[in-house]
Amino acid sequence: MSRGFRVREWAGVISLLSLAVAVAMGVLFTEESSRSELTAASRAALRSPTGYAQLVSYESLSAMGPVMRPAMGGEMCQWMPASTGAFLTASLLQAEATGSNPGQSSGQDRVSIDVNRAPLRTIRDPNPAYSAIAVEPESNMLVVTDENLFQILEYDRLDNTPANARMTEPKRVIGGNLTKAEMMCGVYIDPKTLETYVINNDTQDWMAVFSKDARGNVAPDRYLATPHGTFGIAVDERQQEIFLTVQHSNAVVVYRKLAEGEEAPLRRLFGNDTELEDPHGIAVDTKNNLLFVSNHGNVRYRNTGGEGDLRETAAQNPRRMRGFIRGTGKFEPPSITVYGRDAEGNTAPVRIIEGPQTRLNWPMHLAVDEERGELYVANDMDHSILVFRTTDEGDAAPTRVIKGPKTGIKNPTSIALDLKNGELWVANMGNHSATAFPLTASGDVEPLRTIRGGPANEASLMIGNPGGVGYDTKREEILVPN
Amino acid sequence: MAHPQIATFARLAKGGDAPTRTIAGQATKLSRTMHDIRYDAVHDEFLVTNPFAGAILVFRGGADGEEAPIRIIQGPSTMLESPDRLDVDAVHNEIFVPEGDRILVYPREGNGDVAPIRMIRGPDTQLRSAATLSVDPVHDLLIVGLNKTDRTGRAPNGALLVFHRTDNGNVKPRGVIRGPKSGIVRITQLAINPQRKLIVATQPGPIEDMEPEGAFIGVWSMDDNGDVAPRWKIPTGPTSTLKKPRGAVLDPKNKELIVADMRLNAILTYYFPEIF
CATH class of the missing domain: 2.130.10.10 (YVTN repeat-like/Quinoprotein amine dehydrogenase)
Structure with a gap:
């Protein structure tokens, strides 16, 4: 597989992911989103069986270790988690946030979306103490x-x-x-x-x-x-x-x-x-x-x-x-x-x-x-x-x-x-x-x-x-x- | 619990995997009934309370074994009685403690007999059985969870109150979430996602019910107000396996919600991308 082909392939994947994220963000962030839209977004986040391949999980590049990284080829932007650094940066940009008014959005007619899913992991001692x-x-x-x-x-x-x-x-x-x-x-x-x-x-x-x-x-x-x-x-x-x-x-x-x-x-x-x-x-x-x-x-x-x-x-x-x-x-x-x-x-x-x-x-x-x-x-x-x-x-x-x-x-x-x-x-x-x-x-x-x-x-x-x-x-x- | 301790587990631990560290013993000055723990990522410290000694204990992040706290807030000037839960604002260097009818605020680096630098208290505050809180340094908000005051069933249910972070004295909350649609009976531990302006609240139901009906983890917006249902809700039941969730913390990097369930004596981790 040529380097150019790999770059194009990854660029395509990133574009598709970006589009999906943009659509989901649009649905989730809209203040007056309907319940059906939010439900759809909620379901989409976990995926349902469709019979064909889907993105179900990923590892960030840094977590893949030195064995995997060389095989990826090309440079990619590092995904930025909501880390302490981002948290602090956001706190310095408070001017935008301080104008918010908690009373503006009452949500009186809202119906909750049940997120009824199994835990990924459970830490529990199975034996008596x-x-x-x-x-x-x-x-x-x-x-x-x-x-x-x-x-x-x-x-x-x-x-x-x-x-x-x-x-x-x-x-x-x-x-x-x-x-x-x-x-x-x-x-x-x-x-x-x-x-x-x-x-x-x-x-x-x-x-x-x-x-x-x-x-x-x-x-x-x-x-x-x-x-x-x-x-x-x-x-x-x-x-x-x-x-x-x-x-x-x-x-x-x-x-x-x-x-x-x-x-x-x-x-x-x-x-x-x-x-x-x-x-x-x-x-x-x-x-x-x-x-x-x-x-x-x-x-x-x-x-x-x-x-x-x-x-x-x-x-x-x-x-x-x-x-x-x-x-x-x-x-x-x-x-x-x-x-x-x-x-x-x-x-x-x-x-x-x-x-x-x-x-x-x-x-x-x-x-x-x-x-x-x-x-x-x-x-x-x-x-x-x-x-x-x-x-x-x-x-x-x-x-x-x-x-x-x-x-x-x-x-x-x-x-x-x-x-x-x-x-x-x-x-x-x-x-x-x-x-x-x-x-x-x-x-x-x-x-x-x-x-x-x-x-x-x-x-x-x-x-x-x-x-x-x-x-x-x-x-x-x-x-x-x- | 017969044995007090703080146990740390690897994020990916599951089943009966052993803790990576335990902090316990006389020198730690811990007691049982630690209903909260907060990690300060900026200063690599964690904080707990000792309600039986009226104290706030601060440990270094890597504390292990019978290690003493690096700072203790305790003494006549503190006005602490039975501190149960707390939160730390690592940006503005403050510690917030709910104590029934008041919220006490201390300097983060306070050590010894330190007086609160602010106190929210008075009839306009609607504070009653304030049991838990989380501070949002990004939007300068303080979210407070109220408990149900007694076990007779006659006392009013709990609520979520939203204050400004720097409020002081007898101030009205900017928002109040309570009522039958909210489903709130009492709130135990709170977590927040400032970037989405979301509140995650554990709602374990009546204390005396071993497996209460209607217990859940609810997610509200900090902009919600009135008798509003949570935007998202993880209910107890066979799918979630939750029975009585009392603690919650977020792992934004992995889009996970980590829950402490007291009836299961277990820690459960959920993938919850919707709230990140």
């Missing part, structure tokens, strides 16, 4: 909440996924839009009734309770309205009370264990003196009458009177409990605050575990072994389980740390103790697994058993409740915040 875990040793019942696919999964605590298996099938799955369970961050199993309690951190402001036989897309057997943003759950079976942390309100709320509907809490722990700062995990030590709460350190403060007074806000909307003062936001170190079991109102902690030696890094769920006097912490971003004495205070180093490549611990968000069998369970959000260790484990030790919800070699994306998305034009990367 274990966010919380509970174990009931008498019945060998192990329950995890899955915050990726919005499920409650029951396994046998003796399950152990073989290394070459894709996953372990759960014995029971609860999930669907009837469940009042979605962004689940906390779970509890009633040791007598084997009911499963779950709480939601977002979208569903309910604590949902399911019988041991519930499965599939079913309504909970009972449910309780909770404040928005619950995360941690602990139950005192002797006193029949249930404790919840509320992340959005820097609060702990305590209900009757069997509370349901719109029942009010028995008591609330909140206020500036509590040093509750983005509370997450919670554990009750009934032997020593103590309450432990893990905090990420994000805090705002409340008025004690006047505008924004929490008491007024709580009275108007007891499930919201906000009333923070503007401009009082602060970052404090992560901590574990310790209270009397019955603490309520604006009560200061009796002790605080906080400081660099604690190794706390986004501490999540907690568990207490009352007999051994040990406090266990799922330490998300240190990929570790920390063990403290329940009497620790200040900048205390953990007495034991379970961490390392052999452990399989990755982004642990929850922990549960099986005191009957001397085991602790970890929910690893970072690798869709739950791992069991001896209660006394320390260092880089292999788990006794591992239950996987997905293949060991597949990444856990940990995308959760994405409320926004960004695009990095320089790196051509999609930014996804949780």
